[in-house]
Amino acid sequence: MSYNEEMNSTEAVLLKEVNPSDLPRPPLVKNDHSFHWITEKICRIVEDKTPLWWWICFCVAGFIASFTGIGLAYLLFTGVGVWGLRGPVMWGWAIVNFVFWIGIGHAGTLISAILCLLKQEWRTSINRAAEAMTIFAVMCAGIFPLFHVGRIWFAWWLFPLPNANGIWPNFRSPLEWDVFAVSTYATVSVLFWFMGMIPDLATLRDRATQKWRQIFYGILAMGWRGSNRHWSNYEMAYLLLAGLSTPLVLSVHTIVSFDFAVAHLPGWHTTILPPYFVAGAIFFPVSEWF
Amino acid sequence: MLKKTITDLSDEVDEERIFDRFLSNGFLKNSSFTNTPVSVNQSRIKRTITTGNFRPSNISSDHLEVRIIPSPRVWDGSYNNNGWLQECPEAMTKLTWDNAISISPRLAKDIGYNPEQNSFKQVASKKAATFKMGREVSPLGEINIGETTIRGPIHIQPGLANYTVVVPLGYGRTKVGRIGKGTGFTAYPLVNSRSSGYILGANIHITNRSYILANTQEHWSMEGRAIVREANLEDYVKHPNFVDKMGLEPHSPPIYGNDSNLSLQKKVTTQPRGASAYEIPQFGGDHQWGMSIDLNTCTGCSACIVACQSENNIPIVGKDQVTRGREMHWLRFDRYYSSGDVESNKSDIPEDPQATIQPVMCMHCEMAPCEQVCPVNATVHDDEGLNVMSYNRCVGTRYCSNNCPYKVRRFNFFDWNKREIGSFYKGPIGPGGMTELEKMQKNPDVSVRMRGVMEKCTYCQQRIQEAKINTKVKARDSNDIKVPDGMIKTACQQVCPTESIIFGDVSDPESKVSMTKTSDRDYSVLGYLNTRPRTTYLARLRNPNPLMPDYRNMPHSRMEYEKQFGHGSHGT
Numbered sequence: 001m002s003y004n005e006e007m008n009s010t011e012a013v014l015l016k017e018v019n020p021s022d023l024p025r026p027p028l029v030k031n032d033h034s035f036h037w038i039t040e041k042i043c044r045i046v047e048d049k050t051p052l053w054w055w056i057c058f059c060v061a062g063f064i065a066s067f068t069g070i071g072l073a074y075l076l077f078t079g080v081g082v083w084g085l086r087g088p089v090m091w092g093w094a095i096v097n098f099v100f101w102i103g104i105g106h107a108g109t110l111i112s113a114i115l116c117l118l119k120q121e122w123r124t125s126i127n128r129a130a131e132a133m134t135i136f137a138v139m140c141a142g143i144f145p146l147f148h149v150g151r152i153w154f155a156w157w158l159f160p161l162p163n164a165n166g167i168w169p170n171f172r173s174p175l176e177w178d179v180f181a182v183s184t185y186a187t188v189s190v191l192f193w194f195m196g197m198i199p200d201l202a203t204l205r206d207r208a209t210q211k212w213r214q215i216f217y218g219i220l221a222m223g224w225r226g227s228n229r230h231w232s233n234y235e236m237a238y239l240l241l242a243g244l245s246t247p248l249v250l251s252v253h254t255i256v257s258f259d260f261a262v263a264h265l266p267g268w269h270t271t272i273l274p275p276y277f278v279a280g281a282i283f284f285p286v287s288e289w290f
Numbered sequence: 291m292l293k294k295t296i297t298d299l300s301d302e303v304d305e306e307r308i309f310d311r312f313l314s315n316g317f318l319k320n321s322s323f324t325n326t327p328v329s330v331n332q333s334r335i336k337r338t339i340t341t342g343n344f345r346p347s348n349i350s351s352d353h354l355e356v357r358i359i360p361s362p363r364v365w366d367g368s369y370n371n372n373g374w375l376q377e378c379p380e381a382m383t384k385l386t387w388d389n390a391i392s393i394s395p396r397l398a399k400d401i402g403y404n405p406e407q408n409s410f411k412q413v414a415s416k417k418a419a420t421f422k423m424g425r426e427v428s429p430l431g432e433i434n435i436g437e438t439t440i441r442g443p444i445h446i447q448p449g450l451a452n453y454t455v456v457v458p459l460g461y462g463r464t465k466v467g468r469i470g471k472g473t474g475f476t477a478y479p480l481v482n483s484r485s486s487g488y489i490l491g492a493n494i495h496i497t498n499r500s501y502i503l504a505n506t507q508e509h510w511s512m513e514g515r516a517i518v519r520e521a522n523l524e525d526y527v528k529h530p531n532f533v534d535k536m537g538l539e540p541h542s543p544p545i546y547g548n549d550s551n552l553s554l555q556k557k558v559t560t561q562p563r564g565a566s567a568y569e570i571p572q573f574g575g576d577h578q579w580g581m582s583i584d585l586n587t588c589t590g591c592s593a594c595i596v597a598c599q600s601e602n603n604i605p606i607v608g609k610d611q612v613t614r615g616r617e618m619h620w621l622r623f624d625r626y627y628s629s630g631d632v633e634s635n636k637s638d639i640p641e642d643p644q645a646t647i648q649p650v651m652c653m654h655c656e657m658a659p660c661e662q663v664c665p666v667n668a669t670v671h672d673d674e675g676l677n678v679m680s681y682n683r684c685v686g687t688r689y690c691s692n693n694c695p696y697k698v699r700r701f702n703f704f705d706w707n708k709r710e711i712g713s714f715y716k717g718p719i720g721p722g723g724m725t726e727l728e729k730m731q732k733n734p735d736v737s738v739r740m741r742g743v744m745e746k747c748t749y750c751q752q753r754i755q756e757a758k759i760n761t762k763v764k765a766r767d768s769n770d771i772k773v774p775d776g777m778i779k780t781a782c783q784q785v786c787p788t789e790s791i792i793f794g795d796v797s798d799p800e801s802k803v804s805m806t807k808t809s810d811r812d813y814s815v816l817g818y819l820n821t822r823p824r825t826t827y828l829a830r831l832r833n834p835n836p837l838m839p840d841y842r843n844m845p846h847s848r849m850e851y852e853k854q855f856g857h858g859s860h861g862t
Contacts, residue, residue, distance in 0.1 A: 078717030079741040081703030086615035088697045090688035150686015150742025157666045157685055167667060167683065175665040175689050263693045264659045264819065
């Protein structure tokens with residue numbers, strides 16, 4: 001077969017023209033509701049009287065959550081021995097829970113930030129809840145390594161605070177890297193969550209009737225007036241934070257895995273752990289939401 | 291009453307004088323026992339020796355020989371209320387706080403005690419009794435001899451003669467103090483005027499009840515690794531550098547340049563290697579402390595464990611906490627069994643293994659893995675090469691213990707010193723605080739650790755400091771502040787009856803420890819991890835009789851090592 005013949009035969013297979021099919025995105029708000037309707041719908045949740053069923057559920061949840069407080073108080077006054085820990089592996093469920101909750105936190109970030117970067121507009125229906133979940137998950141994650149130490153009242157020594165003895169934390173310790181990784185992650189997550197809420201807080205401020213609500217939301221809205229410049233800065237800042245928190249998902253869980261991967265223990269000392277932890281963290285949002 | 295006893299024993303009349311003289315002399319004249327003449331049937335002894343018939347008649351699984359021994363820990367029971375002895379693991383069984391009926395693996399099979407379910411499959415045919423969650427759950431057994439019956443937990447002891455049962459005395463005391471209460475079972479019903487240490491004709495069976503034993507070592511095998519290195523004498527004479535051929539050291543990164551010709555052990559113990567991201571520590575102190583432990587002379591008497599406990603204010607934790615693996619001994623004994631057989635029959639407990647023991651405490655690694663991971667710098671190196679632990683700084687993340695390859699770090703899970711055994715879980719609502727007597731028992735030179743901090747062997751830091759201060763005082767204006775060799779003895783070294791432990795300045799080539807470390811038997815455990823431990827071991831030598839039926843040309847552990855990991859290239 002000559003070269004030309006080959007070319008011709010290839011051309012026959014190729015389409016002369018590509019016609020993308022017309023698949024319009026479904027509207028995010030159906031039935032032609034106006035912005036005002038949406039604002040009313042959402043703000044009412046905050047402004048109206050909290051329904052009784054909510055209080056009942058809250059009390060049940062609060063009662064269950066109080067076990068944590070009782071458990072932690074017992075732990076604190078008695079010693080970490082109340083957990084069934086022993087050598088040679090001195091860590092147990094506390095560290096497992098820590099890793100688990102960090103993973104749950106990543107679910108929120110992934111849903112919110114990555115969908116934002118990918119311009120998936122439908123994220124607005126769940127992103128606030130997802131971000132809140134991240135923050136509470138990071139708080140839960142923080143409790144476990146904090147309370148698993150033997151002398152929790154000195155746990156602040158893990159932070160690099162200047163002191164009279166001139167002793168600094170050990171920057172070679174993966175556990176110290178954890179402190180920075182998790183606190184960075186928590187900070188960025190809180191900023192991302194709060195940043196996203198500012199225009200909504202301003203709406204609540206503007207609708208507020210009581211004085212204290214006006215002051216409360218007024219402070220939180222940070223002088224938002226909804227001007228073009230505000231919106232433009234807001235969009236950029238939001239994009240930057242979304243861009244910042246996405247790689248954090250990878251780095252935080254990588255560093256969490258360093259606790260194990262950098263250690264000497266056979267079984268821990270392996271390079272598969274960082275990708276393994278990150279992959280695990282990505283599975284969390286999948287299982288949580290879809 | 292005392293006076294009367296003394297005066298009755300003497301034939302003098304003046305009672306006051308007798309007693310005063312007794313007090314003054316410290317002994318009483320002519321109060322010794324009278325001699326009893328013993329006749330020996332010489333012809334019978336001669337006959338027995340010449341015919342060589344030593345085998346007692348018909349010993350079998352239902353006609354057992356019972357050996358009654360004083361407990362290695364609490365003797366005949368006199369020390370039953372002594373917590374240090376109670377918690378000191380027996381060298382072979384590794385049991386604490388209880389006695390147990392030791393039976394052979396063969397007898398265990400015969401009576402239907404089969405620990406194969408629920409227990410670890412251990413390679414090279416090393417399988418322990420039934421361990422669940424680290425606790426030795428052993429069945430209660432009953433020994434019947436005539437009318438007498440005793441009940442106790444059964445422990446399978448590899449190496450025991452097939453139909454001999456060992457029963458230690460000293461337990462099950464009905465009147466005893468707080469410590470000894472409820473420990474073990476009594477074997478005294480077996481003891482009578484006719485039984486001189488052993489009884490024939492017993493039978494044993496297991497009941498369906500079980501008993502938890504606090505065993506500190508559930509694993510029996512070195513898994514073919516070169517942790518304890520041993521050789522037969524003739525092999526050692528032929529290949530004096532055999533320790534260099536074992537372990538992973540030959541596989542760790544090479545050293546180039548001037549030092550490339552050093553021996554492997556030298557490289558492992560002294561040379562930094564590998565591309566570490568961190569600086570290799572340089573120690574500028576006047577002394578460089580180090581230790582050498584001779585496995586050849588160590589008998590496993592465990593005196594060092596108790597000496598260390600007494601010197602360093604190490605608490606006992608009680609049976610319950612020992613079953614949870616929280617014993618606090620800074621110095622432990624590792625006991626390994628090896629049958630030399632890796633190919634066949636991996637599920638049976640060896641009937642005739644060789645045992646090796648090794649004292650293990652903090653190695654004071656120059657490149658200590660524990661120091662790298664402590665987030666608060668609570669464990670650091672000093673300039674004399676000690677891996678020091680500052681209790682005040684420790685927050686108790688326990689990361690150091692995770693990362694210690696030798697597993698020698700001990701954590702205060704509870705306030706061991708402040709709370710009573712048995713009420714650790716009650717915390718502040720349980721009884722607490724030390725009595726004045728307990729406080730006086732503590733060594734004033736060593737801190738008493740609170741809960742939540744890590745601790746470990748310090749090479750008896752307090753003794754080092756004391757010696758250094760004394761030397762400096764003596765030196766006055768001269769600059770001679772080097773502590774003379776032998777002035778510091780660690781607590782374990784001090785009590786070692788065979789002088790297996792030698793401590794001293796390794797930077798002084800004339801010191802005893804340096805001389806010992808030049809031995810070709812010197813090796814470091816897990817040296818390939820680049821830890822550069824300051825404590826090194828001298829390999830063990832065996833000298834078996836070639837005429838004996840169990841003679842093998844290599845120690846069992848060595849055979850296992852060679853079969854699993856040895857290959858020709860490093861061989862001799």
